[in-house]
Amino acid sequence: MNEFVPDEAKRLRWLMGFTGSAGLGIVTQSSAVLFVDGRYLSQAQWEVESHGISVQDISQQRPEEWLFKHMPRGETLSIPSGLN
Numbered sequence: 001m002n003e004f005v006p007d008e009a010k011r012l013r014w015l016m017g018f019t020g021s022a023g024l025g026i027v028t029q030s031s032a033v034l035f036v037d038g039r040y041l042s043q044a045q046w047e048v049e050s051h052g053i054s055v056q057d058i059s060q061q062r063p064e065e066w067l068f069k070h071m072p073r074g075e076t077l078s079i080p081s082g083l084n
Helices: 011-016 038-051 063-070
Strands: 024-027 032-036 054-057
Touching (some): 011 024, 011 032, 011 038, 024 063, 032 038, 032 063, 038 054
Parallel strands (some): 032 054
8 A cells, every 4th residue: 555566466567557656547358547646647648649549637537437438338347356
């Protein structure tokens, strides 16, 4: 719970190229989004948008709202274990 991300917790860097210490990534079959707070908006846009990943300010749209709009009905949602 600090600004330094331990190697075993660098999921977002591996998946999306985002090197910040706080974020939530969601990937569906047709799209991907990274939710960050205001501290990381510029960094996230610079690091991931060139890969076709959109960036959302988590204070402007909640992840569950995004899922409701972008996840096809009947698609399965998987959440990795070990996330706090």
